[in-house]
Amino acid sequence: xxxxFLFSNLPxxxxxxxxxxxxxxxxxxxxxxxxxxxxxxxFAHSEVFMYGTxxxxxxxxxxxGADAGGIQLIAILIAxxxxxxxxxxxxxxxxxxxxxxxxxxxxxxxLIALISAIGASFVLAELMxxxxxxxxxxxxxxxxxxxxxxxRINNSMAGVLDAPRWEIGNVTISSIDVLxxxxxxxxxxxxxxFVRRSRLGKGIRATSQDPETAxxxxxxxxxxxxxxxxxxxxxxxxxAFLYMLKIETTKFDVGFLLGVKAFTAAxxxxxxxxxxxxxxxxxxGVAETWGSALFGTEWRHVVAFVLLVVILLFRPTGLLGExxxxxxx
Amino acid sequence: MSKxxxxxxxxxxxxxxxxxxxxxxxxxxxPLLEPPIISTPGVDFGGVLFVVTMYCLVAIGLxxxxxxxxxxxxxxVGFYAIGAYTAAVLTxxxxxxxxxxxxxxxxxxxxxxxxxxxxxxxxxxxxYLAIVTLxxxxxxxxxxxxxxxxxxxxxxxxxxxxxxxxxxxxLFEIPHLxxxxxxxxxxxxxTTQFLVxxxxxxxxxxWLGLTVVIVMLFADRLIKNSRxxxxxxxxxxxxxxxxxxxxxxxKFKLLAFATGAFVGGLAGSLYASRQNFINxxxxxxxxxxxxxxxxxxxxQGNRWGVLVGAILVAYLPQRFRxxxxxxxxxxxxxxxxxxxxxxxxxxxxxxxxxxxxxEQELEELEEGAGGEESARV
Numbered sequence: 001x002x003x004x005f006l007f008s009n010l011p012x013x014x015x016x017x018x019x020x021x022x023x024x025x026x027x028x029x030x031x032x033x034x035x036x037x038x039x040x041x042x043f044a045h046s047e048v049f050m051y052g053t054x055x056x057x058x059x060x061x062x063x064x065g066a067d068a069g070g071i072q073l074i075a076i077l078i079a080x081x082x083x084x085x086x087x088x089x090x091x092x093x094x095x096x097x098x099x100x101x102x103x104x105x106x107x108x109x110x111l112i113a114l115i116s117a118i119g120a121s122f123v124l125a126e127l128m129x130x131x132x133x134x135x136x137x138x139x140x141x142x143x144x145x146x147x148x149x150x151x152r153i154n155n156s157m158a159g160v161l162d163a164p165r166w167e168i169g170n171v172t173i174s175s176i177d178v179l180x181x182x183x184x185x186x187x188x189x190x191x192x193x194f195v196r197r198s199r200l201g202k203g204i205r206a207t208s209q210d211p212e213t214a215x216x217x218x219x220x221x222x223x224x225x226x227x228x229x230x231x232x233x234x235x236x237x238x239x240a241f242l243y244m245l246k247i248e249t250t251k252f253d254v255g256f257l258l259g260v261k262a263f264t265a266a267x268x269x270x271x272x273x274x275x276x277x278x279x280x281x282x283x284x285g286v287a288e289t290w291g292s293a294l295f296g297t298e299w300r301h302v303v304a305f306v307l308l309v310v311i312l313l314f315r316p317t318g319l320l321g322e323x324x325x326x327x328x329x
Numbered sequence: 330m331s332k333x334x335x336x337x338x339x340x341x342x343x344x345x346x347x348x349x350x351x352x353x354x355x356x357x358x359x360p361l362l363e364p365p366i367i368s369t370p371g372v373d374f375g376g377v378l379f380v381v382t383m384y385c386l387v388a389i390g391l392x393x394x395x396x397x398x399x400x401x402x403x404x405x406v407g408f409y410a411i412g413a414y415t416a417a418v419l420t421x422x423x424x425x426x427x428x429x430x431x432x433x434x435x436x437x438x439x440x441x442x443x444x445x446x447x448x449x450x451x452x453x454x455x456x457y458l459a460i461v462t463l464x465x466x467x468x469x470x471x472x473x474x475x476x477x478x479x480x481x482x483x484x485x486x487x488x489x490x491x492x493x494x495x496x497x498x499x500l501f502e503i504p505h506l507x508x509x510x511x512x513x514x515x516x517x518x519x520t521t522q523f524l525v526x527x528x529x530x531x532x533x534x535x536w537l538g539l540t541v542v543i544v545m546l547f548a549d550r551l552i553k554n555s556r557x558x559x560x561x562x563x564x565x566x567x568x569x570x571x572x573x574x575x576x577x578x579x580k581f582k583l584l585a586f587a588t589g590a591f592v593g594g595l596a597g598s599l600y601a602s603r604q605n606f607i608n609x610x611x612x613x614x615x616x617x618x619x620x621x622x623x624x625x626x627x628x629q630g631n632r633w634g635v636l637v638g639a640i641l642v643a644y645l646p647q648r649f650r651x652x653x654x655x656x657x658x659x660x661x662x663x664x665x666x667x668x669x670x671x672x673x674x675x676x677x678x679x680x681x682x683x684x685x686x687x688e689q690e691l692e693e694l695e696e697g698a699g700g701e702e703s704a705r706v
Contacts, residue, residue, distance in 0.1 A: 108672030119664025305464030
């Protein structure tokens with residue numbers, strides 16, 4: 001165990017961990033909201049995120065982000081943010097329509113919904129991984145080769161953004177890490193307020209507390225479910241944007257491990273609880289980074305899962321408990 | 330479907346037993362017959378059938394955990410891995426035990442690990458349990474990746490094979506069938522040496538796997554119809570009610586976990602022996618999901634349904650190898666379609682169907698006879 005390394009780099013590691021955690025938290029929102037309303041693990045949510053990363057990457061490529069600078073680059077990044085959010089939201093809504101609504105209508109057992117989501121997750125990931133072949137069928141592979149090529153390996157947008165690093169004392173802090181943390185925490189606070197105060201948010205809470213009574217009170221359940229998927233998708237889009245800023249590389253199966261981690265974060269904080277998702281994500285991110293400094297990077301994921309098991313042993317419903325519905329306005 | 334079943338149940342017992350024996354014989358003979366449509370072009374049919382038996386075995390084990398006891402386990406591949414690694418370490422990497430000695434040890438180790446995982450985690454319920462077990466499966470794999478003592482990424486090779494009956498030559502040879510255009514011939518060049526466990530011919534492994542599956546089916550039937558099986562089902566349907574009626578639910582959940590781990594470990598050690606080589610990539614989280622899919626697709630809680638699910642999940646990707654790259658895509662589509670079209674699984678257990686019917690009837694009654702009156706009754 002390398003305590004010296006951990007303590008000498010503590011501020012830097014913590015900032016990096018918080019940035020990762022903030023991304024986990026944004027993805028975790030998608031899990032936690034769907035769980036709050038439907039009591040289902042939305043297994044395909046990781047793919048919603050993955051499509052967002054590609055939307056971001058492709059927008060930057062299409063608008064010539066590699067050569068741009070200054071104001072132009074900022075405009076391109078904003079466009080990329082919106083396309084990532086739009087793409088993720090569309091995929092999330094599609095998912096709800098195809099993989100969930102038919103099952104909810106039939107009042108199917110919950111495990112079957114899980115299987116359906118797993119199937120949808122496979123389909124979405126493979127469609128992305130086979131996009132070169134599919135483009136070949138419709139004869140577009142030449143026109144789109146820049147986008148559909150390298151379908152099963154890493155796709156990178158490295159070097160587009162040359163972000164400054166700040167030196168404070170002997171600590172180097174990446175400005176992107178700070179941006180990621182601030183943006184994610186800001187979005188979470190906005191969302192929290194939205195769910196607590198707005199009419200639509202109250203509808204979501206009512207449905208998660210008691211769907212039948214909520215329906216009697218005039219809350220349209222189908223609309224509410226759609227809304228939760230939409231919000232989850234939008235948040236996953238923002239997470240995808242921030243992730244691409246930080247990591248700069250994506251792949252068709254990038255969602256899988258991130259999805260598992262984000263779900264872990266949601267459970268850690270108490271699934272169904274928005275503030276729990278934020279707390280769980282941040283705790284998970286920091287613990288992972290510290291853990292990998294202590295034991296070596298290869299133990300990073302082990303640290304995350306062991307932490308989860310240990311916390312659930314002492315708090316079987318997560319750090320803050322389940323409570324999308326119970327949250328008081 | 331149900332008519333055929335009724336007619337089968339009505340048959341006299343000796344006829345039923347005869348039919349079962351015929352079915353079993355057909356299953357044993359399947360790789361020798363190499364039937365034209367079923368057999369897999371380009372892939373060794375015996376090998377595919379062996380994988381199918383392993384999936385069946387795993388499905389039987391996981392069905393006890395998920396189907397009978399209602400515990401959602403997403404890390405079942407962890408037990409499979411523990412079984413495989415124990416067999417590998419004992420027969421090749423750190424010791425040179427014969428396989429027949431290593432398998433019981435592997436099974437005991439997995440059962441103990443099932444108890445060790447279950448004892449602390451079974452306090453959490455439902456989806457929390459799912460994610461804890463998922464984490465457990467990943468921990469097992471990552472530990473194998475990072476531990477030198479377990480061969481790290483390189484894995485472990487030269488895992489022992491079962492002892493061949495009658496030495497390397499075997500007792501006798503069995504010819505395969507050859508399907509020409511409309512003619513069936515006995516192919517004397519293509520033969521299987523009876524119960525010789527070697528590199529080339531995988532049929533003896535299939536026979537071994539099939540035998541284990543049949544034994545486990547008998548055991549499963551015994552345990553399902555026993556007090557233990559009923560306790561599991563009571564726990565699954567309503568844990569609190571079961572506890573109130575005097576079922577020590579925690580104890581039975583732990584037992585289910587241990588039993589499931591037992592079967593999973595057995596399958597893992599057999600798989601390791603047949604592969605002769607394992608590495609952490611043999612135990613990806615994906616397999617946990619495939620195992621769960623096998624159980625749920627077939628109809629969780631139904632022994633035969635689960636077998637059908639396992640056969641579909643293991644066999645279809647091999648049969649349609651031509652689609653190669655599109656296999657996972659097609660599999661995903663199939664899962665979504667199946668879930669939306671048959672939400673109870675292909676073959677839901679009778680009790681689930683009955684419960685569903687009753688529930689519907691009750692609802693109709695409540696709606697029909699003016700809420701309050703019927704609610705009081």
